Amino acid sequence: MTPQELKKLGSVNAVYHQISEVPSYKPVWKHRASSTSSFMANPLHYVLCQGLDVHYGANDRTIIGHAVHAGVDYGYCNQGKRLGLCIRVILKAIQDEFTLLSEELNGKVTLRALRQEAIRVFKPYFKEVMPHMKVLESERYLEIDVPEGMYKNPSNFGKVKLTGTFDRLYEINGERVIGDLKTSAKTISGTIDKSKALQNYEAESGSTEFELKSLEKVISKFANARVKLLEFNVRLKEITKAIEDAFDTHKATRSLENKREKLLVEIGKWQEQYQMLAEAETKKVLLVEKLTALNEQYQSTKEAYEIQKAQADLEECKKAHSFQVALYSLMYMIVTGNEVKKVRLENIVKNKTIKIQIFEWELNQATMERAEEAIQFVVSTIEAFYDGVDPRVLFRPNPYSYFGEETNKIMSYFWSKT
Numbered sequence: 269m270t271p272q273e274l275k276k277l278g279s280v281n282a283v284y285h286q287i288s289e290v291p292s293y294k295p296v297w298k299h300r301a302s303s304t305s306s307f308m309a310n311p312l313h314y315v316l317c318q319g320l321d322v323h324y325g326a327n328d329r330t331i332i333g334h335a336v337h338a339g340v341d342y343g344y345c346n347q348g349k350r351l352g353l354c355i356r357v358i359l360k361a362i363q364d365e366f367t368l369l370s371e372e373l374n375g376k377v378t379l380r381a382l383r384q385e386a387i388r389v390f391k392p393y394f395k396e397v398m399p400h401m402k403v404l405e406s407e408r409y410l411e412i413d414v415p416e417g418m419y420k421n422p423s424n425f426g427k428v429k430l431t432g433t434f435d436r437l438y439e440i441n442g443e444r445v446i447g448d449l450k451t452s453a454k455t456i457s458g459t460i461d462k463s464k465a466l467q468n469y470e471a472e473s474g475s476t477e478f479e480l481k482s483l484e485k486v487i488s489k490f491a492n493a494r495v496k497l498l499e500f501n502v503r504l505k506e507i508t509k510a511i512e513d514a515f516d517t518h519k520a521t522r523s524l525e526n527k528r529e530k531l532l533v534e535i536g537k538w539q540e541q542y543q544m545l546a547e548a549e550t551k552k553v554l555l556v557e558k559l560t561a562l563n564e565q566y567q568s569t570k571e572a573y574e575i576q577k578a579q580a581d582l583e584e585c586k587k588a589h590s591f592q593v594a595l596y597s598l599m600y601m602i603v604t605g606n607e608v609k610k611v612r613l614e615n616i617v618k619n620k621t622i623k624i625q626i627f628e629w630e631l632n633q634a635t636m637e638r639a640e641e642a643i644q645f646v647v648s649t650i651e652a653f654y655d656g657v658d659p660r661v662l663f664r665p666n667p668y669s670y671f672g673e674e675t676n677k678i679m680s681y682f683w684s685k686t
Contacts, residue, residue, distance in 0.1 A: 269322045271674065272371075280682045283316075287659045290319040297650045298411070301432030301595040304642050306672065311649075312665040312679070313672025324674040325370030328377045328385075333451045335361040335386040336393070336616065337407070337435070340449060343398050344406040344436070351394055358386050385618070389451060392622045397614065404444065405437040410599045418647045421655070428650050430643065434596040438612060445610040445628070446600065448593050455617050456588065456625055458580025466573050469566040476559050483555065486548040493541040500535045507531060585627040589613050594631050594639035609636070 277283050299307075299318065307314040316322040326334075338361040339354040346353070362382050369377060414428045436447030462470075507528045514521045563570075593611045601607045615625040649662050667676045 269320050271322065271324055271678065274316070274320070274322055275678055275681065278682075279685070280679060283682075284658075284660050284663075287315055287319055287663065290315075291654045294319070296427060296429055297654070298429045298431050299643075299646055299650070301410075301430060301599060302592060304595055304639075304646060305591065307646055307649075308642065309669040310666040310672035310675065311663040313675040315659065315663040316672075316675055322675075323368070325373075326365050326368040327370055327373055328382060329451075329453075331362060331365040331369070331377075331382055332386045332389060332618075334365055335359075335382070336390050336451050337449060339386075339390045340393065340398070340435075341407045343394060344401075344403040347398075347403075351391070354390065354394060355387055358390060359383055362386060389616055389618055389622060392624060393614075393616055396624060397626075401436075402439045403436055404439055407433055407435065408437065408600075409433045410596075410603050412599060412603050414643070414647050415602065418644055419651055420648060421651065424651050424654065427654055428647050430599055430602075432596060432599055434593075434600065436612075437600075437608070440610070440612070440628075443610055444606070444608045445612050446593055446597050446608050447612045447614065448589065448596070450589075450613065450615045451618060452615055453618050455619075455623065456581055456585045456615050456627070458577065458582070458584035460573075460576050460580040462573060463569065465566065465569050469562060469569065473559060473562050473566075476555055476562065480552065480555050480559070483548045483552045486544060487552065490541045490545040490548075493538055493545045497535065497538040497542050500531055500538060504528065504531050504535060581625075582627050582629060585613055585615075585625075586629060590629075590631060590635045591639060591642070594635045595643070597631060598636065598639050598643070 274283065277286060297318070303314060303318060306317070335358045339358040342357040343349065343354045362379065366379055366382065409431070410433070411429055411431045413426055414430055416422055416425045419425055434446055435449045438445040438447050507524055511521050511524045511528065514524060590611075593613070597608050597611070609631040611629060611631060613627045615627070617623040617625065653659060653662050665676065665679050666672070667679065669676075
């Protein structure tokens with residue numbers, strides 16, 4: 269169903285009526301693990317996408333993300349293949365995804381721009397990360413029946429399947445590690461207070477570096493002053509000698525004297541510039557020494573902060589992504605019987621310069637239990653839905669969530685009409 273078709277239903281009541289018909293033609297509900305957060309945040313959006321198969325269209329971010337994933341998957345499944353072959357896969361993925369572009373982005377996003385950006389994002393990962401990783405599985409699709417014990421009524425067994433595709437299963441230091449790849453415009457960054465000593469260092473080193481840059485501009489501007497001064501002094505000696513020879517032979521010297529006057533003016537100018545150059549070079553040496561001393565003085569303070577910042581970044585990453593990778597780990601365990609609790613998240617940051625963040629950690633018991641409880645909640649809700657509970661009760665809208673913004677816009681349109 270398209271957003272336009274959904275909007276044509278005309279009212280919130282009509283939408284819920286359409287939802288209530290789902291069990292009659294969809295005997296098995298397939299729950300995507302990646303949609304669990306959406307279910308928790310905005311149940312109505314979840315049921316529209318999972319139940320009515322509403323597709324709001326792709327945008328430039330999702331198209332680039334899918335294309336990069338396709339290139340990475342091909343690269344890992346065909347290790348040793350050249351970069352060009354991976355790029356060919358990326359270009360095909362973009363071409364396919366472009367047909368799904370959201371209507372509101374038509375004319376605003378071009379194929380060329382998408383291709384350039386996807387390749388720009390992929391290349392650093394291909395060169396810096398892929399050669400060093402041992403991959404056991406890539407883009408593994410999982411589909412399993414929810415265990416019978418999760419149903420309130422065992423006779424409902426088989427009505428809900430869990431599905432999902434985890435990006436990678438790595439082997440790192442002899443251990444199996446679930447890998448998840450993200451492409452984002454934002455760096456994953458935790459917040460940590462800086463000590464007074466570190467703030468003082470940053471302020472002083474910052475002002476010193478600013479002075480250095482200013483001096484380097486002066487040095488660059490007058491870099492040829494020394495050479496020019498030497499050249500003009502040589503010419504001055506030559507003209508002075510010519511004037512002396514002219515006096516000795518009683519020849520006219522006016523023209524030569526005029527040339528010497530002009531040379532003296534030029535020499536004065538270059539002498540002034542050479543003086544500025546020499547002063548800037550001397551100051552630069554002193555500032556470099558000062559900056560070196562500052563770095564040495566605050567080295568331990570910087571290192572302590574960097575360790576704390578790295579831990580804060582990791583905690584921020586875990587806060588944002590532990591839940592989803594825990595779901596994949598849980599599904600993998602159910603399918604294979606092998607428990608994988610170590611995870612690795614790779615975040616390709618699409619800034620002006622591509623940055624790749626790598627985080628590794630072990631899922632704790634509390635996170636695994638939270639993932640299991642979330643799946644249990646989904647199963648209980650879908651089970652109640654198939655048992656006839658009103659979808660208005662089970663799948664309420666949440667206009668305050670960034671999940672399902674597209675759904676909220678359509679609901680707001682309906683509410684404005686009432």
